[in-house]
Amino acid sequence: MDYGKKVTASCPATVANLVCGFDILGMALNDPQDEIEMTLSDVPGIRISHTDGYALPSDPAQNVAGAALLDLMKEVQEPVGFDISITKHIKPGSGLGSSAASSAGAVVAANHLLGNRFSSKDLVRFAMAGEKVASGVKHADNITPCIMGGVTLIRSIFPLDIVQLSAPPLFVTVVHPQIEVRTSDARQILRKEVLLKDAIRQWGNIAGLVSGFLQKDYDLIGRSLEDVIIEPVRSMLIPGFDEVKSRSKEAGALGGGISGSGPSIFMLSRESETAIAIEVIMKEVFQSIGIDYKTYVTTLNTTGVKVKSEY
Ligand SMILES: Nc1ncnc2c1ncn2[C@@H]1O[C@H](COP(=O)(O)OP(=O)(O)OP(=O)(O)O)[C@@H](O)[C@H]1O
Numbered sequence: 001m002d003y004g005k006k007v008t009a010s011c012p013a014t015v016a017n018l019v020c021g022f023d024i025l026g027m028a029l030n031d032p033q034d035e036i037e038m039t040l041s042d043v044p045g046i047r048i049s050h051t052d053g054y055a056l057p058s059d060p061a062q063n064v065a066g067a068a069l070l071d072l073m074k075e076v077q078e079p080v081g082f083d084i085s086i087t088k089h090i091k092p093g094s095g096l097g098s099s100a101a102s103s104a105g106a107v108v109a110a111n112h113l114l115g116n117r118f119s120s121k122d123l124v125r126f127a128m129a130g131e132k133v134a135s136g137v138k139h140a141d142n143i144t145p146c147i148m149g150g151v152t153l154i155r156s157i158f159p160l161d162i163v164q165l166s167a168p169p170l171f172v173t174v175v176h177p178q179i180e181v182r183t184s185d186a187r188q189i190l191r192k193e194v195l196l197k198d199a200i201r202q203w204g205n206i207a208g209l210v211s212g213f214l215q216k217d218y219d220l221i222g223r224s225l226e227d228v229i230i231e232p233v234r235s236m237l238i239p240g241f242d243e244v245k246s247r248s249k250e251a252g253a254l255g256g257g258i259s260g261s262g263p264s265i266f267m268l269s270r271e272s273e274t275a276i277a278i279e280v281i282m283k284e285v286f287q288s289i290g291i292d293y294k295t296y297v298t299t300l301n302t303t304g305v306k307v308k309s310e311y
């Protein structure tokens with residue numbers, strides 16, 4: 001055991017759902033990313049500190065990074081402890097996978113310190129304990145792309161069945177209105193039943209989107225970015241949503257929608273010029289309604305959590 005060894009990890013933001021794939025599809029982004037510094041200790045326990053100003057809990061059972069590590073530690077026989085310092089650039093409650101970045105980053109960093117004894121699938125399983133703390137439900141559509149990179153499909157959670165999808169190059173424009181929507185709240189307002197005609201349309205879109213990624217067919221991706229089940233309910237929580245979406249599509253976006261449970265909105269483009277034009281539209285919309293915002297123009301992250309250095 002390498003007690004005293006320290007690693008740093010960068011943990012990408014993620015867009016869950018990808019419009020039509022509620023709880024099953026997600027992609028990782030190159031910007032923003034959190035940072036985690038972790039040291040392996042011979043003093044049992046998990047000690048968490050934050051260098052950011054979000055006042056997140058340091059109790060391991062309440063912090064998603066700690067909850068994920070507690071699950072991992074159940075499968076480690078040797079006495080170990082972890083000292084963790086988290087610097088968040090992904091604001092909690094943003095819809096950009098803030099909680100997933102911490103739970104995924106923590107288990108990837110710990111696995112590195114423990115000699116990479118666990119598989120990526122094991123790490124997703126541990127990190128889901130963090131999502132349970134954040135949203136009350138074990139969902140893997142943020143943590144899986146965060147750990148593995150790229151675009152991922154969760155065919156099943158119990159038992160865990162993950163499919164990594166290839167995808168063509170994509171530009172992603174994101175606007176994060178500075179209001180907080182908690183995933184737990186955004187889940188509670190959803191209807192529990194779905195009309196068959198809506199289900200048929202939705203699974204056509206999911207199949208089309210997956211095929212579009214695999215065949216690198218941008219038009220098919222664009223046509224399939226439609227959500228007739230979740231978006232009509234959740235978009236009411238996001239001022240400016242309809243205008244951002246319609247104007248972005250007029251400007252050439254393939255399509256887009258709510259990122260995760262919101263309030264962030266994301267749009268996919270084939271060309272960087274289109275992605276930049278969409279950022280201008282997003283800024284105009286949120287300036288005109290007087291809500292503070294942050295924007296990102298970025299690309300698909302293909303590596304997932306990266307353990308950057310050790311010393
Ligand atoms: N290390 C952590 N990082 C982020 N959130 C944390 C952390 N530890 C605990 N939390 C809690 O998790 C909640 C934020 O998670 P939530 O899922 O609501 O937001 P999100 O991850 O930005 O959104 P989404 O999952 O839709 O992308 C907050 O209640 C926050 O206090």
Ligand SMILES: N[C@@H](CCO)C(=O)O
Nearest residue numbers: 016022023183260261
């Ligand atoms: N699939 C989840 C993602 C939340 O991050 C939801 O939309 O509630």
